[in-house]
Amino acid sequence: MESITLRGKLSDRDSWPATRCSIGKALDVVGTRSAMLIMREAYYGAHRFEEFARRVNITDAVAAARLRELTEAGLLSRSPYQEAGQRTRHEYHLTTMGTDLLPALLALMQWGDRYLAEQPGGPLTLTHVDCGEPIHVDIRCAAGHDVELGELGVRANRRGRRATSSLAPVDLSANPRR
Amino acid sequence: MESITLRGKLSDRDSWPATRCSIGKALDVVGTRSAMLIMREAYYGAHRFEEFARRVNITDAVAAARLRELTEAGLLSRSPYQEAGQRTRHEYHLTTMGTDLLPALLALMQWGDRYLAEQPGGPLTLTHVDCGEPIHVDIRCAAGHDVELGELGVRANRRGRRATSSLAPVDLSANPRR
DNA sequence: CGCCTGGCTTTGGTTCTGCCAAGTCAGCGT
DNA sequence: ACGCTGACTTGGCAGAACCAAAGCCAGGCG
Secondary structure, eight states, X not given: OOSEEEEEGGGOGGXXXXXXXXXXXXXXXXXXXXXXXXXXXXXXXXXXXXXXXXXXXXXXXXXXXXXXXXXXXXXXXXXXXXOTTSOEEEEEEEOHHHHTTXXXXXXXXXXXXXXTOSSTTOSEEEEXXXXXOBEEEEEEETTXXXXXXXXXXXXXXXXXXXXXXXXXXXXXXXXXXX | OOSEEXXXXXGOGGGSOGGGOHHHHHHHHHOSHHHHHHXXXXXXXXXXXXXXXXXXXXXHHHHHHHHHHHHHHTSEEEEEXXXXXXXXXXXXXXXXXXXXXXXXXXXXXXXXXXXXXSSTTOSEEEEETTTOOBEEEEEEETTOOBOOGGGEEEEEOOSSSOEEEEEEEOOSSSOSOO
C-alpha cells in the first residue's frame, strides 16, 4: 500500500529492542526545541550568550541551561574572550561534533520547506557557495550510488555476530496523502 | 576558530527573524520524542496501533495522541482493514510526506552512531540493498557537486526580492572538542 | 444475549520545558 | 567607593509530555 517495510531476519521487529537506537540517543541530547534552535543559531554564526537568547527567543534561564547541556554533551565549546574595555566573558563555538549535526537540521529544514512553508522553497535557500546552486540532503552508499528511500537494507550489529535484513521497496506511487 | 559563520547581507542576523523558519515549523509537527520514534517504527514497518505503542514503549494514551496528530498533519494515513474473524480495525501507513521525513531521521541516526553509540557504527547499519554497501546522508547541490559543511551559502527569499549571503568556510581542523 | 478483545479515551499525577521576575556576581568606568 | 552591565542563577508557576490504571465501546463469537 505504501512505502517501506522490514523484511528478512529482522522482520521480527520485536527481537531487537530499540533501547540502543541512535535516534533515541540523539534525541536525548538535542531533543528539545530550544536545543535544536540554539544549534541553528550556532550555524548562523552566533557565539555569545545574548545572541543565542535573543535570536532563539528564549529566556536567559533556558539559554543558560541549554548552552550548559550542549557544552557538556560536546556540541559546543566554551572559551573566554575579552573586548577592549570589557571584562572577560565566554563565547560558544561549534565543535566538530556540533558541526556534524548540521545535516540533520538541514534535512528537517528541507522537509519543512517542502511541506510546511508559506512560500514554495521556504524562507531561506541554502546554496553551494562555489556554484550558487541550491543544496539538498540526500542518501548515498559507500559505493557512491544514489539510494532511493525504497532501496534501503538493514543490518543489525549485535555484539559479535550480525543479522541482515532489508527495508523492502514497495509502491511509492500510491497513497500520496489519504 | 571553528566552522561556519554567516557573511554578507544576511550577517545582520537580527534583520531576518526566524519565525518563518522551516526548522521551527518541522519541530512543531515532529518535535516530540514519541512522534520521532513513531515515525521510526513506521519506517521499520509498523502499521497497527499496538505495534507502535509496544515498540516505541509508550502508553496507549500517548500512542493514540501521536498517531492522531501525525495523521492530521499528513505524515500517516489511516485506513480500515479486517482480518478473518476479526472486526474492522484501522492501520497507519506512511504517506509520501511521511516518507520524505526519513532523511532527517537518518541524519540523526548517523550522528548518534558516530558520537553516542556504545559500539562503533551504532547498533544498526543501513545499506543500499542493491550493492550491500552502508549508506550515509550527505549534501549536494543541484549541479551535482558534493558540498562540504564549510561551503554553504544562504539566500533569503523575502516575498518579492532576494538577499544573498554565505555561510563562510572557516578552519575545520581546529577546536575538535575543547 | 452477553462475554471478550483490541483500540481508544479519561483521570490523576509526575517530570520536563518554558515564562517571568528578581537576585547574584565580576569587573569596568567614574 | 559606587553604580552599571552582561551573564548567569534562583524561585514560582503554567502548560506540555509522559505514565499508570481504569473505563468505554464496537463487534465477532459463544
